[in-house]
Amino acid sequence: MGEVHAAAWRSTDAELIGCASAHLDQAEALASRYQMQTFADYAELLNEVEIVDICTPTPLHKPMVLQAAKAGKHVICEKPVALLAEDARAMILACKEAGVRFFVGMVVRFFPQYRLARELVANGQIGNLCVLRLKRVSYVPQKSLDNWYFDPTLSGGMVIDLMIHDFDYGRWLAGEVDRVYARRSRSEVGPAQYVQAILRFRSGAIALVEGGWAYPPGVFRTGLDLSGTGGLIEWNSDQPAPVLTFFPPTSHDTASVGLPVSGLGEDPYTAEIRHAYHAIQAGTNFEVTVEDALEALRISQAVEESLSTGKPVLL
Amino acid sequence: MPTRIGILSFAHLHAEGYQANLRAIPGVELIGFSHENGDEGRSFAEKYGLRWFSQHRDLLAAGLDGALICGENARHRELAEMAAEAKVPILCEKPIETNLADAKAMESICAKNGVWFMTAFPMRFAPSTQAVRAMIRKGELGNVLGVNGINHSEIPKGHRAWFADNNLAGGGAVMDHTVHLADLLRWCFAAEVVEVYAEIDIYPDEVKVDTAGLMLIMLSNGVQASIDCSWSRPTSYPRWGHLKMEVIGEQGTAVMDSFAQYLTLYSNNGLRNPSWIGFGPDPNQAMIEEFVASIQENREPRVTWNDGYQALRVALAAYESAKKKEPVRLDHPS
Numbered sequence: 351m352g353e354v355h356a357a358a359w360r361s362t363d364a365e366l367i368g369c370a371s372a373h374l375d376q377a378e379a380l381a382s383r384y385q386m387q388t389f390a391d392y393a394e395l396l397n398e399v400e401i402v403d404i405c406t407p408t409p410l411h412k413p414m415v416l417q418a419a420k421a422g423k424h425v426i427c428e429k430p431v432a433l434l435a436e437d438a439r440a441m442i443l444a445c446k447e448a449g450v451r452f453f454v455g456m457v458v459r460f461f462p463q464y465r466l467a468r469e470l471v472a473n474g475q476i477g478n479l480c481v482l483r484l485k486r487v488s489y490v491p492q493k494s495l496d497n498w499y500f501d502p503t504l505s506g507g508m509v510i511d512l513m514i515h516d517f518d519y520g521r522w523l524a525g526e527v528d529r530v531y532a533r534r535s536r537s538e539v540g541p542a543q544y545v546q547a548i549l550r551f552r553s554g555a556i557a558l559v560e561g562g563w564a565y566p567p568g569v570f571r572t573g574l575d576l577s578g579t580g581g582l583i584e585w586n587s588d589q590p591a592p593v594l595t596f597f598p599p600t601s602h603d604t605a606s607v608g609l610p611v612s613g614l615g616e617d618p619y620t621a622e623i624r625h626a627y628h629a630i631q632a633g634t635n636f637e638v639t640v641e642d643a644l645e646a647l648r649i650s651q652a653v654e655e656s657l658s659t660g661k662p663v664l665l
Numbered sequence: 666m667p668t669r670i671g672i673l674s675f676a677h678l679h680a681e682g683y684q685a686n687l688r689a690i691p692g693v694e695l696i697g698f699s700h701e702n703g704d705e706g707r708s709f710a711e712k713y714g715l716r717w718f719s720q721h722r723d724l725l726a727a728g729l730d731g732a733l734i735c736g737e738n739a740r741h742r743e744l745a746e747m748a749a750e751a752k753v754p755i756l757c758e759k760p761i762e763t764n765l766a767d768a769k770a771m772e773s774i775c776a777k778n779g780v781w782f783m784t785a786f787p788m789r790f791a792p793s794t795q796a797v798r799a800m801i802r803k804g805e806l807g808n809v810l811g812v813n814g815i816n817h818s819e820i821p822k823g824h825r826a827w828f829a830d831n832n833l834a835g836g837g838a839v840m841d842h843t844v845h846l847a848d849l850l851r852w853c854f855a856a857e858v859v860e861v862y863a864e865i866d867i868y869p870d871e872v873k874v875d876t877a878g879l880m881l882i883m884l885s886n887g888v889q890a891s892i893d894c895s896w897s898r899p900t901s902y903p904r905w906g907h908l909k910m911e912v913i914g915e916q917g918t919a920v921m922d923s924f925a926q927y928l929t930l931y932s933n934n935g936l937r938n939p940s941w942i943g944f945g946p947d948p949n950q951a952m953i954e955e956f957v958a959s960i961q962e963n964r965e966p967r968v969t970w971n972d973g974y975q976a977l978r979v980a981l982a983a984y985e986s987a988k989k990k991e992p993v994r995l996d997h998p999s
Contacts (some may be wrong), residue, residue: 480868481877481895483815487913529990531862533881533889535810537915544810544913546891548864548879556864558879558891564810564913577877577897579869588920662862662990 351428352376352405354609355455356384358623359403370395372406396421401630403623407498408433408506415441419448424630426453426623430514431643433506435651438644445640453626453636454643458515459522460618460625461610467574467583471523477580479524482557484516485573485586488608490542490563497606500541508543509534509657510650513561517549517653518638518646523576524555526645531662532653547653570608667694668957671724673744674736675700675709677758678824679785679949683733684713686953693957699724725751731960733785733953734758737833738840742767749778756783756956756966760844760980761973763835768977772970783956783966784973786848788908790951793923797912798853806914809854812890813913814846818906820869820876820896829872837874839865839983842894844976845908847882848968851975853912856884858975862992863983880983885997903929904941923948 352369359366368387371377377388389395392414396402402418403426404411411432418425425445431454432438445452458464471479491499498504505511509532521527532547544562551557565571573586587610629636652663670687672680675698687695697716700706710717718724725732725747732748734741734757741762748755755775761784762768775782788794800806821841822829834840847858860883865875877895884890898906908923926945931938952968959966978995986993 478868480866481879481893481897483893485813531864531881531992533811533883535887535889537808537810540915542810542915544889546811546813546881546889548862548881548891550864554866556866556877556879558893560813560891562810562913564915565918569918577895577899580899582897582899582902660992662992 352380354619355403355405355623356380358617358620359627360384361620362624362627364401364627367399368395392417393421396423399423401426401627404428407504408511409504412437412441415452416444419444419450419452422448422450424451426455426626428455429457429643430506430510430647430650431640432647433510435644435648438640438647442640442644451630451636452640453629454638454640455622455626456515456518456638456643456646457618457622458519459638460621462616462618463585464519464574467576467585468523470583471576471578475581476576476578476583479553479555479576479578481577482520482524482555483560483573483575484520484557485560485571486512486516486610487544487560487562487564488512488570489565489567490540492567492606499607506650507654508561508563509545509653510647512563513545513547513559513653514646514650516559516561517649518642520549520551520557520559521642521645521649524551524553524557526552527649527652527665528552529662529664530649530652530656532656534657545653545657547656549649568608570610572610667692668960669694669696669728669730670733670957671696671727671729672698672733672735673721673724673748674698674734674740675705676737676740676825676827677735679758680733680735681709681713682947682949683735683953684715686947686950689950690954690957692961696727696729697724721747725753729753731756731956737827738835739763739833742771745771745782746774749774749780752778752780754781754783754960756785756953757973758785759973760835760840760977761970762977763840765974765978765981768974772974775970781959781965782970783959784968784970784976785952786845786968786972786976787948787952788845788849788923789852789968790955791923791948792946793921794849794853794910797910797919797921800919801853801912805917806912806919807916809888809912809914811913812850812888813911814850814890814892815907815909816842816845816892816894817898818842818896819898819900819902820872822872823900829874831874834874836980836984837867837872838876838894838896839863839878840980841896843878843880843892843980843983844973846890846892846894846910847976847979848972849910850882850884850890851972854884854886854888856886856888857997858979858982858995859883859885859997860992860994861979861982861986863986865983865987878983878987880986882979901937903937903939
């Protein structure tokens with residue numbers, strides 16, 4: 351994700367100072383592509399910047415955000431904000447007390463089709479929301495030397511890392527969640543898993559959220575189906591893109607972690623970074639707040655609890 | 666000797682399609698239909714050129730080899746009893762009844778009179794479901810991690826008002842749609858539904874029955890599945906709705922949209938604009954043919970009373986779960 355964010359920053363007028371990574375070779379490769387310095391030490395990097403963008407494995411978010419806040423630097427942090435709600439609260443508090451801005455990259459809110467659907471709902475085009483269906487099913491993160499997504503103690507697992515996007519999006523559409531119930535199936539031989547969760551919103555709407563690391567390598571499907579008292583919005587990633595290509599089969603490498611294809615036009619990761627950057631510069635509100643990120647994490651944790659207890663969980 | 670078939674009640678809109686299905690089968694004689702409402706009966710008789718009987722018993726007295734029951738859900742038992750007592754094999758519209766006691770009574774009267782009872786689950790006769798079932802049965806998808814099932818439609822009260830009348834339908838979307846996917850899951854996996862969790866609601870004010878249902882289901886083989894039975898398509902949707910099922914396996918995933926073969930019609934005079942007009946095979950035709958074949962061969966039909974009964978249990982468990990706000994277990998004594 352560091353690579354994706356670096357490319358996004360490149361499209362702003364911000365100066366890319368440098369990067370730090372536990373894997374120095376990775377940092378050097380990124381630095382040479384984007385003409386930045388490398389820092390062996392995070393504290394040294396903090397000394398040189400006004401904004402830090404944290405794309406490390408999730409358990410490092412808290413110490414790194416706290417350190418940045420202490421150094422008086424604005425923070426942009428990948429999702430999930432943390433693995434535990436208590437940690438997220440501590441991070442929010444530390445940034446508030448230090449007077450620095452804190453943005454969590456809930457990138458689905460920057461995908462044009464998700465933004466447009468939200469706008470249509472907010473404008474009353476489909477009336478009051480009734481049944482929502484949200485899909486985000488990918489493949490098992492592919493083995494590589496440093497692929498930490500496998501390890502649930504690092505990534506939080508599929509629910510907290512992947513389904514959190516649709517919990518956040520559902521909440522953006524329909525408001526606070528009252529009750530969740532979920533089911534999971536796991537592979538007996540590998541990390542493949544598939545989860546379906548039913549959410550009941552305080553507004554009365556209900557949602558089926560589907561998530562998984564379950565498809566063959568390279569296949570990532572997303573979709574939304576929003577029904578309201580006065581209409582319906584449908585979209586799914588199986589729909590044809592503006593350009594379809596047909597080539598003879600070759601042995602294409604599969605990306606180590608699936609990212610949804612965003613189509614032509616502005617890349618949502620770029621839109622996200624540009625938004626955060628401009629809001630920090632202008633001192634304006636973020637469109638998605640750290641409190642939103644915290645609530646999405648709380649819904650994910652409730653789903654995890656339902657998965658382990660087999661019972662509905664009230665928020 | 667032609668096989669003599671009659672349709673008991675035209676209350677269910679499927680009767681209108683079934684009469685055409687029956688007429689397309691060589692060796693079948695469609696004797697007529699019975700319908701108690703005189704205005705409707707005369708109108709259907711004229712529209713389809715069928716003989717109308719104002720009393721169900723009169724149609725049965727005309728001598729039938731088989732009867733289609735297309736009454737309102739809550740009247741299935743009454744019609745089934747009349748047919749069974751007349752020793753006439755039955756093809757009954759789904760859900761087979763609105764409660765378990767009436768459903769069981771239908772089984773016993775059929776057994777007592779030695780007539781076969783077939784439940785109308787047409788989706789078993791669609792090439793799409795048969796292909797997906799074959800993949801599952803042959804293990805081509807590997808260990809199945811889950812199934813995502815969707816049976817959406819518009820609110821059907823525009824077709825028949827009783828669909829949204831709790832006394833006649835026994836419920837709304839959950840009663841209407843759950844049984845199709847519940848049956849496909851039982852049939853594809855040769856397993857029973859052992860647990861149901863559901864969130865159910867009534868959304869627009871204009872109807873008094875449930876219009877939305879999401880459920881998570883556990884099968885006896887450990888496979889989890891979701892069913893979305895909601896009447897969540899607007900009347901402006903290009904078609905009544907759809908039936909979809911995604912089966913996610915460790916070796917592969919099958920994405921099924923049973924009515925995916927359609928043309929998009931843009932017509933200035935169309936009620937729906939655009940509208941999706943299907944060109945795939947009609948599963949109702951194959952289902953009716955199986956019913957006729959079971960009569961001609963004097964054998965049990967390939968979809969039984971128990972299939973209808975088990976699917977009804979799932980729909981009723983969904984209502985119970987939504988009321989209790991907890992998962993409901995279904996037992997299956999061996």
